[in-house]
Amino acid sequence: MQLFIGNINGQFGELEAEETQHFSRVLRGKLGQEIYLTDGKGTLAKGVVTEIHNKSIQLELSEIQENFEQRPYFLHIAIAPTKNIDRIEYFLEKATEIGIDEITFLKSFHSERKNINLERCQKIVNAAVKQSLKAYVPKLNDLTKFTDFVAQDFSETKLIAHCEEDFERKNFKEILQPNENYLILIGPEGDFSLDEIKLAEENGFQGISLGHQRFRTETAALNAVFGLDWAN
Amino acid sequence: MQLFIGNINGQFGELEAEETQHFSRVLRGKLGQEIYLTDGKGTLAKGVVTEIHNKSIQLELSEIQENFEQRPYFLHIAIAPTKNIDRIEYFLEKATEIGIDEITFLKSFHSERKNINLERCQKIVNAAVKQSLKAYVPKLNDLTKFTDFVAQDFSETKLIAHCEEDFERKNFKEILQPNENYLILIGPEGDFSLDEIKLAEENGFQGISLGHQRFRTETAALNAVFGLDWAN
CATH class of the missing domain: 2.40.240.20 (Hypothetical PUA domain-like; domain 1)
Incomplete structure (x- = not known):
């Protein structure tokens, strides 16, 4: 049906x-x-x-x-869209199938893509909701400047995934808690800039690593989505 | 470099x-x-x-x-390729990035796709190996008839993921063990047939569920790949 x-x-x-x-x-x-x-x-x-x-x-x-198959956690991922839009669209579909609540597209210093078709993204998300029989439709937010975004107030645990070894990073696998709500920033192909990581830390974001591998942007984001699903 | x-x-x-x-x-x-x-x-x-x-x-x-970033487990996924080949190609890329050792393409009763371009699949896998700096290249096996495949000898723990409620299924999340080697069969869009599930069980495969959701073929396979990575 x-x-x-x-x-x-x-x-x-x-x-x-x-x-x-x-x-x-x-x-x-x-x-x-x-x-x-x-x-x-x-x-x-x-x-x-x-x-x-x-x-x-x-x-x-x-x-x-009501609250059909509600997850015990809230996940908000803010991600710099990839140059190849297929990769972000695939991320949207898989994240919706596995479980995500909110997605914000980030305009960051090394972003190669400066635009996003939000209507098309919403169609992909809706199709995934319908296909996988879900009762929650993830919220999508339009491209937002990194500097504006990190200055906002959030009630979730704030994390920034990056590869800069000069900054302290915790292993997400080791710190993630069941029933905890997370906002995770995922950088573009060239990673976040040093200034961006510094600004995020000043705004209360904790640096994390999402694995020892050189992940693509959308793979890092998927790793967080699947990880929380498995941990809860 | x-x-x-x-x-x-x-x-x-x-x-x-x-x-x-x-x-x-x-x-x-x-x-x-x-x-x-x-x-x-x-x-x-x-x-x-x-x-x-x-x-x-x-x-x-x-x-x-030697043994660069060797995982403590061996994962072989046998999967019926999806009608839309992009979905399988995406699975190959993501599974290679996260960690997989062997992939066999299955020709099963409800398979909509009866052919696969193994050379193209190998190129996708090799590109993912190079991009994510890995030292192991997953082995790809050409389309094999389900009935022939399940009759072969395997040393891994043998599992078949399906949605048939008439057969006993264990929750993969609850039974999976770190450091354990797995062979997991993933069915086509229309699932495995009852005869196929029965034959697999006769050959020592344990039925499993990969989540309560209606997963797409490649999402079910990815869920197993990410799950083992998180559990190890």
């Missing part, structure tokens, strides 16, 4: 506009059909299609589950 | 034919240049280029390290 994303209001649901097209035109869905619906905020329900309009599809819901 | 793959014979090394082209034409490498060389079997060395010929490049080696 297929999962759709939409709004949930008590016993009633409604598909988002884009999902409406998908249901009617691509899947040739009909009145009375049963589907899964999530609001992307933790609620998953079974629904029967009761009305089909051009830009909205109404559902009657049953078996409503 | 860049890593190349070749042959090592005592204090001397030689680049493989394909690497020769890459060194001379793409990188415009010269006599006296320093590079890293691996034999793909665990040895990593520094080398100085002493001779450049059309189809061979000779090196004098120093700082020869």
